[in-house]
Amino acid sequence: MSPLRTSPIPDVTDPENTASNGPASVEDAAEFTSEETLTRPRAQAPEPYDAVILSSFGGPEGQEDVIPFLRNVTRGRGIPDERLEEVATHYRANGGVSPINEQNRALLAALREELARSGPEIPVLWANRNWDPYVADVVRDAHERGYRKLLVLPTSAYPGYSSCRQYREDYGVALAELGLEDELQVDKVRQHYDAPGFIGAFTEGLLEGLRELRAKLDTAPSRAAGNGRIRIMFCTHSVPTTAANEAGPRGVDYEGGSAYVEKHLEAARAILRDVEAAEPELLAGCDWELVYQSRSGAPSTPWLEPDVNDALEALKGAVDGVAMVPLGFVSDHMEVKWDLDTEAMETCEELGLQAVRTPTPGTHPAYVRSLRDLIAERVASTAPSQDPAELERRRIGACGGRGWFDRCNPDCCLSAARAATPVIANYEGAR
Ligand SMILES: CC1=C(CCC(=O)O)c2cc3nc(cc4[nH]c(cc5[nH]c(cc1n2)c(C)c5CCC(=O)O)c(CCC(=O)O)c4C)C(CCC(=O)O)=C3C
Numbered sequence: 001m002s003p004l005r006t007s008p009i010p011d012v013t014d015p016e017n018t019a020s021n022g023p024a025s026v027e028d029a030a031e032f033t034s035e036e037t038l039t040r041p042r043a044q045a046p047e048p049y050d051a052v053i054l055s056s057f058g059g060p061e062g063q064e065d066v067i068p069f070l071r072n073v074t075r076g077r078g079i080p081d082e083r084l085e086e087v088a089t090h091y092r093a094n095g096g097v098s099p100i101n102e103q104n105r106a107l108l109a110a111l112r113e114e115l116a117r118s119g120p121e122i123p124v125l126w127a128n129r130n131w132d133p134y135v136a137d138v139v140r141d142a143h144e145r146g147y148r149k150l151l152v153l154p155t156s157a158y159p160g161y162s163s164c165r166q167y168r169e170d171y172g173v174a175l176a177e178l179g180l181e182d183e184l185q186v187d188k189v190r191q192h193y194d195a196p197g198f199i200g201a202f203t204e205g206l207l208e209g210l211r212e213l214r215a216k217l218d219t220a221p222s223r224a225a226g227n228g229r230i231r232i233m234f235c236t237h238s239v240p241t242t243a244a245n246e247a248g249p250r251g252v253d254y255e256g257g258s259a260y261v262e263k264h265l266e267a268a269r270a271i272l273r274d275v276e277a278a279e280p281e282l283l284a285g286c287d288w289e290l291v292y293q294s295r296s297g298a299p300s301t302p303w304l305e306p307d308v309n310d311a312l313e314a315l316k317g318a319v320d321g322v323a324m325v326p327l328g329f330v331s332d333h334m335e336v337k338w339d340l341d342t343e344a345m346e347t348c349e350e351l352g353l354q355a356v357r358t359p360t361p362g363t364h365p366a367y368v369r370s371l372r373d374l375i376a377e378r379v380a381s382t383a384p385s386q387d388p389a390e391l392e393r394r395r396i397g398a399c400g401g402r403g404w405f406d407r408c409n410p411d412c413c414l415s416a417a418r419a420a421t422p423v424i425a426n427y428e429g430a431r
């Protein structure tokens, strides 16, 4: 079994198995954490920010946008032309429209409502890396409006270059381009894979998905294996193994070989723990693993494996049903709609497997509430205390660890090639 794969079939309903699937304790986390990381403060004191920027990937809004969008995404990244043409067809099949912008508009509205209801009172703007409204334009407008302290909330939950550091670069580069480094302070909300509402939304979706899958299996005329077993596949975006290995603070012995993988495993276990607590019988005859999707890059470059489709092929004769949990995605992006709902579902059909794909957090009220809590812990007006010990206690987290960092180590998720690219939210650059 490859170290990147979670061992199959730990019976999560078996109390003897709590070591592999039980709640991760602070002690478990410490086992994988270097002294430097443990002693380093994670929580910044609350500050009086002027605005929050919901910061996302962006996507095309019509056929004429598809190619310019893909050029934006892949500029200087060595993605082969064939791959771009292939990905263009996914967008073209959907009228040239990515679902991501509508989803961000909905999240923006839900977050504004939640903040209006529960505070803190703070404007929320929206910016994208690869499409309008672009980061540099939003930062320039914010400055013109007189804002001086901004807090970025990425629509991305895990540590890693694409999901964390690249967002920090987006703002570092925009500030440099605009010459506003000395006039604007831009900070970032920590990665939120362990936010209770993130875990909670997936848990609710998996409970419903397993019920649905069991009902399908009960009525299915034939079954792939005939044993009633179910594989839960937690699906996330593959990244180059070098990028995975660079994720997070250095010198830490991460489970699965990287912070990127470790935090997905922690989130998966937290979801299984909560499903078990709610309806243990749903997990009878289930096993689980973490799989990867949406690989790009040159075929010769190693990316995290197994690919979801290969993992499905490998299930032949072992299970009757599959529940795919899109663990790496906060909403139903093109990757979810195409790579899971279209491609992986086709693979399931070919293999005679009954399958469900469970929901992403989207605008689930618990998820929106957690995003509000992450903002509230940083924005001074609502903070009950400035005392660092109190702040550390208040830090939310459903995975049993200590949460991610408000400001990252300078070498966090850094590749040598990008050492000169400016970033925000550097720990050593703390003001
Ligand atoms: C980890 C990760 C996330 C999750 C974290 C996060 O959410 O940020 C993510 C999200 C997304 N990725 C997206 C789209 C694309 N990603 C690409 C390319 C790449 N992604 C990578 C990684 C990730 N990507 C990587 C290592 C590459 C190779 C090139 C590079 O190093 O940059 C390409 C180029 C073509 C291709 O090769 O696929 C496209 C079009 C969309 C929008 C979808 C929509 O429109 O709904 C979203 C949300």
Ligand SMILES: [Fe+2]
Pocket (backbone or CB within 6 Å): 237
């Ligand atoms: Fe991507």
